[in-house]
Amino acid sequence: MPDTLHHILHVEDDPAIRRIVALALGRVGGFEVRSAESGAEALHMLSQALPQLLLLDVMMPDMDGPMLLSQLRARDDTATLPVMFMTAKGSDDERAHLRQLGAVAVLEKPFDPMTLAAVVRQHWAAQT
Amino acid sequence: MKIPSIESVRAVAWVGSLILAGAFLWLAQQSSRSSDALWDMQHAACIEAAPAGNVACPERSARQQQRHHAWLMWLGGYLAAQLLFLGALQQVGRATLRLSSRHQIDLQLEQQQREATRQRLENLTTHVPGVVFELTQQPDAAIHVTYASAGALDVMGEPPWALMGRLQAITSKVHHEDLPLLEAQLLESMRQLSIWMVEFRFQHPLRGLVWLRVEATPQRHDDGSVSWYGLAVDVSHRKRIEAQVASVYEEVQVARAQTEALIDSASGTAIMVTDLGGRITRFSRSAEALLGWAADEVVDFVRPADLFEGAHQPLGDTPDVADLQQGQSTHFEGTLRRRDDRLIPARVTVTRLANMGALDQDAAYLWVMTDVSELASALQNAREAAGRLQTVTDNAPVLISQFDAQGRHVFCNRAYAEWWGIAPGVALGQTQQALFGEAAAMLAPSQGAALRGETLEQVIAPRPGRWLEIRYVPHRVASQIVGVFWVAVDVTERMQREATQKAFVSTVSHELRTPLTAINGVLGLVNGGALGTVPDEMTEMLTMAEQNGRRLAMLVNDLLDLDQLTEGKLTVRPERLSLSVALHEAVTLNQAYAETCSVRLEMVPPPHAMIRADAQRFHQVMANLISNAAKFSPAGAQVTISAEHLDRAVRISVSDQGTGIPLLFQPRVFDKFAQADSSDRRANHGSGLGLAIARELVELMGGEIGFESVDGAGTRFWFTLPRER
CATH class of the missing domain: 1.20.5 (Single alpha-helices involved in coiled-coils or other helix-helix interfaces)
Structure with a gap:
């Protein structure tokens, strides 16, 4: 795994937040960010090219974040793909549960768009 | 006939010869003397008659000659006598020799016969189970053992020869309590020539004390002394059995006495005995007291039925008195009529006696009548109390039941029965397991714990979607757990x-x-x-x-935390953190907010330390304290963050240069929704939950939180966290 983080795939059903994250990580953070609006789209995009990090919303219709993660873990090419969750669910139990699923980090919503990239970078550095 | 021995014959020969010789010598001398005297007298007469010597008087020499002749004659006579004597003796000696050889044979035969007899006697005495003995009174009046058979070794532990001698050597081993009797009876036997019979304890060298029985027949000899011929045997076994029999007998006596005492002393319980014919044969003192009749008035005159009022009320399937088998009892409740006509409710037990040994021979039925008037009123009270309890609990909106040590229902109220959908009476005597099956299995562990002495509460859904909050309380009687009280509230709605x-x-x-x-x-x-x-x-x-967007976000966070705090579900996951890293992060994270308040964040370089804290919760607390400090600081002021070592913790402080916390508000700083002044010019105080949550979090992480505030000179909030080594 390369040391420097460039390619991030963001999966989020809310278009406004998709746009804000793209700006916060892309324009402010300088990452290459692609966005998917659902788990299905994310799977499709992952089959074309693998990012370095998957930033995953937890609550989504049809396929939520944890379901998508379990599918990725079952695939050879994405079995070890680093994943960070973004969640609006605040309880300790839920955060602990998400971490147990194998997430590198659990980021909270709302977030500060100006420091989001720094936070992501920090967690990335911590796990490598 | 006694046969003289050869030696005695010889001795007779010598002695006889000497005597003979002596006799002849003496006779010869006597005869010579008297002849001398006679001759002298005749010679003198002759001289006198023929004086002058003309008469021829014998000469003296003639006398001498005469004497020699006499001596020779004596000698001859003596020799002849001696010869005759010796000849006769020889005849005697020969005869003696002949006789004595025949006598020898006779003697041998007799010896053999005697030996055979002795042998037979010895065999006899050896095989007699005991000691055959002979006692003989000696000339000095002391009694000696003169014979003891081989049995002595077994019976008295001594070989026969060791017993020979003074009887006293044996009596010294007789138990001191038995000795006087033994001696008295021996004396009596000697005096009366009656059979000497005595039993005494004897110190056996191997077996310890043994019981011996002696029986001997006395015989008086010509010289007046007495001998005893008798037998001594070991009777210890018989004595032991006798002792056992005696003790059993004694026990029987004691038991009999106790029974008598019991019959007479039972208070409030009348006891009487009747015979097969229904005649009262015994009427205890307690019966006299209970019924007012004297025993004399009742015995033989009154029948049991006369003592009762109306008919008996048998208890359960008890047989009639007349149908009782030996040893069988029957119980009933009846009303006793006293002599003064007062009626007493009584509980009666009639027993057909199986063993009459301890009672009178003609006893057949034992009547035990207990006054239950107090019991009856107590029972009435208890029934009323139970009724009250049932009414009260039936009208309580709580499920109440009680179980015995085997988990069987002893009691349940209406709410309990209704909740489980059973009729109230059905549960009694049944276990929850038997009644409710799988649902009860969920309750069994708690019930078991309660039976082991634990008081516990449980919120559980024994039926799908129906929740109970159950309290199990051990039921103790005299510190022994005899069951469980079970009180439950249906909390389905709450859940x-x-x-x-x-x-x-x-x-x-x-x-x-x-x-x-x-x-x-x-x-x-x-x-x-x-x-x-x-x-x-x-x-x-x-x-x-x-x-305002951020405020709203913080408000939502605080509300969520508050929700968890109220539920007691706010949790922390402490880990090992570097103090300086954590503080630097806190400064970075809160920098932006401080800037919006035009406040500078300054950090005093912290000491090197590792702390134990939940990183996220640590930042939540720091954000709270820093934002508070920033909010209440004048523009351009400084908020200082510092840390210091305590004994086993570190203390982190956030100090501002604001106006300080008003004294009146200080006690409520950490209360929920606490705000000093809602009309504060900034109107920017947040939810008022921040410090309440911060305190909860710090305490959950094992620390303390506090503040010092000087009016007008700023406030320092601090909290501690455990240090990691």
Whole structure:
């Protein structure tokens, strides 16, 4: 795994937040960010090219974040793909549960768009 | 005939010869003397008659000659006598020799016969189970053992020869209590020539004390002394059995005495005995006391039925008195009529006696009549109390039941029966397992714990979707656990409400945060300059919008935390953290907010330390304290963050240069929804939950929180966290 983080795939059903994250990580953070609006789209995009990090919303219709993660873990090419969750669910139990699923980090919503990239970078550095 | 021995014959020969010789010598002398005297007398007469010597008187020499002749004659006579004597003796000696050889043979035969007899006797005495003995009174009056058979070794532990001699050597081993009798009877036997019979304890060298029985027949000899011929045998075994019999007999006597005493002493319980014919044969003192009749008035005159009023009321399937088998009892309740006509409720037990040994021979039935008037009133009270209890509990909106040590229902109220859907009476005597099956299996462990002495509470849904909050309390009687009290409240509604509430909180938080994320995100990007420059006036407005967006987000967080705090579900996951790293992060994370308040964050370089804390919760506390400090600081002021070592902890302080906390408000700083002054000019105080949550979090992480405030000179909030080594 390369040391420097460039390619991030963001999966989020809310278009406004998709746009804000793209700006916060892309324009402010300088990452290459692609966005998917659902788990299905994310799977499709992952089959074309693998990012370095998957930033995953937890609550989504049809396929939520944890379901998508379990599918990725079952695939050879994405079995070890680093994943960070973004969640609006605040309880300790839920955060602990998400971490147990194998997430590198659990980021909270709302977030500060100006420091989001720094936070992501920090967690990335911590796990490598 | 006694046969003289050869030696005695010889001796007779010698002695006889000497005597003979002596006799002849003496006779010869006597004869010579008297002849001398006669001759002298005749010679003198002759001389006198013929004086002058003309007469021829014998000469003296003639006399001498005469004497010699006489001596020779004596000698001859003696020799002849001696010869005759010796000859006769020889005849005697020969005869003696002949006789004595025949006698020898006779003697041998006799010896053999005697030996055979002795042998037979010895065999006899050896095989007699005991000691055959002979006692003989000696000339000095002392009694000696003169014979003891081989049995002595077994019976008295001594070989026969060791017993020979003075009887005293044996009596010294006789038990001192038995000795006087033994001696008295021996004396009596000697005097009366009666059989000497005595039993005494004897110190056996191997077996210890043994019981010996002696029986001997006395015989008086010509010289007046007495001998005894008798037998001594060991009777210890018989004595032991006798002793056992005696002790059993004694026990029987004691038991009999006790029974008598019991019959007479039982108070409040009348006892009487009747015979097969229904005649009262015994009437105890307690019966006299209970019924007012004297025993004399009752015995033989009154029948049991006369003592009762009306008919008996048998208890259960008890047989009639007349049908009782030996040893069998029957019980009934009846009313006794006293002599003064007063009626007494009584509980009666009649027993057909199986063993009459301890009672009178003609006893057949034992009547035990207990006065139950107190019991009856107590029972009435208890029934009333039970009725009250049932009424009260039946009208209580709580499920109440009671179980015995085997888990069987002893009691349950109406709510309990209704909840489980059973008729109230059905449960009694049954276990929950038997009645409710699988549902009861969930309750069994707690019930078991209660039976082991634990008092516990449990919220559980024994039926699908129906929740109970159950309290199990051990039922103790004299510190022994005899069962369990079971009190439960149906909390289904509460549980449903809580579930709904939880779902609502979760939904609300998600539904509020998602748009807040968008709003704050947009404003953050715009204000952060990510989308290009914005006119100044617009920046001011947008900053206000962003600040309020953040407040809203914090409010949502605080509300969620508050919800968890109320539920007691606020949790921390402490880990090992570097103090300086954590503090630097805190400064970085709160820098932006401080800037919006025009406040500088300064950190005094912290000491090197590792702390034990939940990183996220640590930052939550720091954000709370720093934002508070920033909010209450005048523009341009400084908020100082510092840390110091304590004994086993570190103390982190956040100090501001604000106006300080008003004295009146200080005690309520950490209360929920606490705010010093809602009309504060900034109107920017947040939810008022921050410090309450911070205190809860710090305490959960094992620390303390506090503050020092000087009016007008600022406030220092501090909290401690455990240090890691």
